[in-house]
Amino acid sequence: MRWITLTRLARVLVLLPCLAMTVPAFAQTGETPATLDGAKTIAAADAKALLAKGAKVFDVRKKASFADGHIPGAKSASAAVNANDKTMDTAILGADKDAVIIIHGHGTDGWSAVYAVKAAVAAGFKNVNWLRSGWADWSASGFPVEN
Incomplete structure (x- = not known):
């Protein structure tokens, strides 16, 4: 009986690291930071004006x-963001580093938007x-929506 228990324990100890690897270590949850270096944090009304x-x-x-x-005129950039390694292929943003760009996700818990903003700033986008x-915020404000 004791041997069976030790065998089961050994199996659990072998499988435990494998299970731990299936839990994404990169996943971030909760609120995003209030500001990001190199970017201006805006509200929906500011976005509409821009x-x-x-x-x-x-x-x-x-x-x-x-x-x-989605916001009228928006371009879907989800395929360009890799949340696994917290990067974005900034080619989707175009070549004009002086262009005024707005990046957004679902809301204040949207970490993909954080990764995208950081990548845009790191790529040299100035605005x-x-x-x-x-x-x-956009949809709650009653602003125009495209489907």
């Missing part, structure tokens, strides 16, 4: 969420605006 002046908006929410509704409150 869009009226020709800013480009990039939505990092999943494609299904984007299809359900990065982060709609930290994201789609939640």
Whole structure:
């Protein structure tokens, strides 16, 4: 009986590290920081004003969420963001490093938007605006929506 218990314990000890590897160590939860170096944190009303002046908006929410509704003129950038390694392929933002860009996700818990903003700043974009409150703020404000 004791041998069986030790055998089971040995199996558990062997499997435990394997199970631990399946839990994403990169996953971040909770509120995002209030500000990010190199970017301006804006509200939905600010985003609307910037869009009226020709800013480009990039939505990092999943494609299904984007299809359900998005800011008019927004480009889906979810495929460009890799949340596993916290990076973004900034080619989607275009070549003009002086362009006014807006990046957003779902809301204040949208870590993909954080990674995208940091990548844009690191790539040398000079006018990065982060709609930290994201789609939640835009849609709650009653601003126009495209499907």
